Amino acid sequence: MNKIKVLIADDHAMVRQGLKTILELEDDICVVAEASNGNEAVEMAKALKPDVLLMDINMPVLSGLQAIKILKESSERYKIIVLTLHQDREYLFKTLQMGCEGYVLKDAESSVLIDAIRSVYGDQTFIQPNMTNELVREFQRVTLYENDKSLSNNLTSREIEVLKLIAEGMINKEIAKNLYISEKTVKNHISNIFKKLDVNDRTQAAIYAFKHNIKV
Known part of the structure; x- marks a missing residue:
């Protein structure tokens, strides 16, 4: 019987070891590699071609989101399950938009x-x-404005x-650094964006960007 080859990407060694121990109790699963940061995850995935990747979001060097973006934009098809502490619908919707297969x-429970x-x-x-309720609620919110393509013109x-x-998942500090402006200026821009797009939070704004192909 062919086993499901799994790559674990998490920056905590104890988490990786615990996951490996749990998964290898199953007859049909084997852990082929462990990555401690996003860069290692990308390199190992490309070299080993695992069947499934378990990807943490918060990792050094490259974050999980950055690693996912690289892998999903490659010619290979990588199946990725986000394994995270984040219960925010923002991360759930973001990673699904990026093409991840699981969250x-x-x-x-290990099961x-x-x-x-x-x-x-x-x-x-x-x-x-x-x-799943978070996903349904977010989808319902999106449908309220997904057909309005004129708002971004403002x-x-x-x-x-x-x-x-x-939409790339950056926080205010990262946006400020990227654009060489102050965090206060970023906050002002975000406030204006919310008002013009008639959205209430970053998740809705990001979804609007994805739906209307406003991407980096």
Whole structure:
């Protein structure tokens, strides 16, 4: 029987070891590599071609989001399950928009993660059950304005730049550094963006950017 080859990417050694121990108790799963940062995850994935990647979001060198972006834009098809502490719908929707096949919280039962790996390996999408309501709510919110393509015409060129970086998942400090402006200026731009797009938070703004192809 062919085993499902899994690559674990997490910057905590104890987490990686614990996951490996749990997963290798299953007859149909084997861990082929462990990465401690996003850069290692990308390099190992390209070299080993695992069937499923377990990807943490917060990692050094390259974040999980950056690693996902690189892998999903490559010619290979990588199946990625985000394994994270983040229960925010912002991260859930963001990673699904990027093409990830699964989303599981680190405090989930081991059986949930194992089900996720088998489901994703079988070409299905797996969202941890208690997170699906967040996804549905966000989708409902998106439909309120997804057909309004004229709103972005009211944005200045700088506001569009800021919106693109919001869609990339950057926080205010990162946006300020990227655009060589102050965090206060970033906050002002974001406030104007929310008002012009008639959205209430960064998640809605990011979804608007994706839906209307306003990307970096």
